[in-house]
Amino acid sequence: MQTRADAAVVASRAPVSHNIGFIHIREKYLMSDDIRFDLPQSAIPEQWYNVQADLPRPLPPVLHPGTHQPVGPDDLAPLFPMGLIMQEVSRDRWIEIPEEIREIYKLWRPTPLMRARRLERALDTPAHIYYKYEGVSPSGSHKLNTATAQTYYNKQEGVSGLTTETGAGQWGTALAQACSFFDMECIVYMVRISYEQKPYRRAIMQSFGASVTASPSDTTDAGNAILSQDPDSSGSLGIAISEAVEVAAKSGGKYKYALGSVLNHVLMHQTVIGQEALQQMEIAGEYPDVVVGPTGGGSNFAGIALPFLHQNLAHGKRTRLLGVEPAACPSLTRGVYAYDFGDAVGMTPLVKMYTLGHGFVPPPLHAGGLRYHGMASIICELWDQNLLDMVAIPQMETFSAAITFAKAEGIVAAPEAAHGIAGAIREALAAKEAGQERVILFNLCGHGHFDMSAYDAYLAGELSNYEYPQAEIDRAMEALPQIG
Numbered sequence: 001m002q003t004r005a006d007a008a009v010v011a012s013r014a015p016v017s018h019n020i021g022f023i024h025i026r027e028k029y030l031m032s033d034d035i036r037f038d039l040p041q042s043a044i045p046e047q048w049y050n051v052q053a054d055l056p057r058p059l060p061p062v063l064h065p066g067t068h069q070p071v072g073p074d075d076l077a078p079l080f081p082m083g084l085i086m087q088e089v090s091r092d093r094w095i096e097i098p099e100e101i102r103e104i105y106k107l108w109r110p111t112p113l114m115r116a117r118r119l120e121r122a123l124d125t126p127a128h129i130y131y132k133y134e135g136v137s138p139s140g141s142h143k144l145n146t147a148t149a150q151t152y153y154n155k156q157e158g159v160s161g162l163t164t165e166t167g168a169g170q171w172g173t174a175l176a177q178a179c180s181f182f183d184m185e186c187i188v189y190m191v192r193i194s195y196e197q198k199p200y201r202r203a204i205m206q207s208f209g210a211s212v213t214a215s216p217s218d219t220t221d222a223g224n225a226i227l228s229q230d231p232d233s234s235g236s237l238g239i240a241i242s243e244a245v246e247v248a249a250k251s252g253g254k255y256k257y258a259l260g261s262v263l264n265h266v267l268m269h270q271t272v273i274g275q276e277a278l279q280q281m282e283i284a285g286e287y288p289d290v291v292v293g294p295t296g297g298g299s300n301f302a303g304i305a306l307p308f309l310h311q312n313l314a315h316g317k318r319t320r321l322l323g324v325e326p327a328a329c330p331s332l333t334r335g336v337y338a339y340d341f342g343d344a345v346g347m348t349p350l351v352k353m354y355t356l357g358h359g360f361v362p363p364p365l366h367a368g369g370l371r372y373h374g375m376a377s378i379i380c381e382l383w384d385q386n387l388l389d390m391v392a393i394p395q396m397e398t399f400s401a402a403i404t405f406a407k408a409e410g411i412v413a414a415p416e417a418a419h420g421i422a423g424a425i426r427e428a429l430a431a432k433e434a435g436q437e438r439v440i441l442f443n444l445c446g447h448g449h450f451d452m453s454a455y456d457a458y459l460a461g462e463l464s465n466y467e468y469p470q471a472e473i474d475r476a477m478e479a480l481p482q483i484g
Ligand SMILES: Cc1ncc(COP(=O)(O)O)c(C=O)c1O
Pocket: 141, 142, 167, 168, 169, 170, 171, 260, 261, 262, 294, 295, 296, 297, 298, 299, 300, 301, 368, 369, 370, 414, 416, 417, 445, 446, 447
């Protein structure tokens, strides 16, 4: 058993880092075999980090779908409150988090940083593996960080309710909870296949007062258009977005629309994750060589990675930032960098992004939250500028990694989060191969308690790998909007 005096010796060998000020906690309380690094609630960040201030070149403009001219704040006003539109275009590096939001964050923040020592032993790796666990939020994932913020700004501007889409159900659950915190209506279009496969996700959203409709539905023009071509459509995130956007756009300001990822302000809200992790790594006395996160629309990866990118750009650190996407939906590793719609029907503004084409038909992959044809503009720009690394991992490897992790650490991860685990395990095995003691940090962005049908299918041997066919990508590219 290690004593406090030993711990102080360990502490004195630890690298002295950038002035965050938690060294005294390490010196006073930490044992060298500790596995959990907590922060007091006073350490919940007071500002979000806006990477737009540090981008080597500005983001490409968002274009109006009709005129192809850059959109201004007024064009976005039918869908979003001005408070969020201003964040979307802001170039300020730090944006204050209102006290009312921090009060709600106290329900689950700061989230724990864990050292996965049992996983290290199971892999027999010299790597030190840490994970930030966002699954402790009441909704079970990182999504509540932005749902709370988005709902707050809408409430401030007198909006009655929010419309949204949800795939796996994590985002819909988070928004339903946030709307109930602020006493607002919540209208959720849930991708039909998830609606049928995950009745308890629907029930939890309804418990918080949300109305939940399977998409495509006959309640919108967009839904009817899809159903007239394919009455049995199992839906997609792109279609559900079209429906939710239409309801908000036609509501005369009563409802606005909320998106769970992709947009700049959403990524920014998630930076509380990485800011806390910076402080916690300091308590642990280590600094990550690599930071890993799964990428669907890009928000949880951005949340953990961007504060470390800031350290790279502003303070000379050299952490590798590694996003993990599914091999079945490889928007960054196999898509093209082009202007495309954010939804399936072509109602949203045009965003320059790595895309598989808005007509992309998602393959039957169990990580529903990673089945999006595009990617956040910020992640695309950073990838295009070689400031990030990206890897595509097949489904079977992600489930195998999730089971290894569950057996070692006791947490059953969401299938989306399992991509981060698989990426971290690859890194840990590479460290073993190289005989190096690398420090790996990954974002465990959600638990999988509502995703057990996916594990059931995996354990029954019913899942397989799926590589998205190049011919399908080529076909979807033909439908990209032509920008003059
Ligand atoms: C648990 C979980 N992780 C990750 C994602 C992917 O989204 P993002 O890349 O925005 O974090 C989702 C999306 O639904 C999710 O539910």
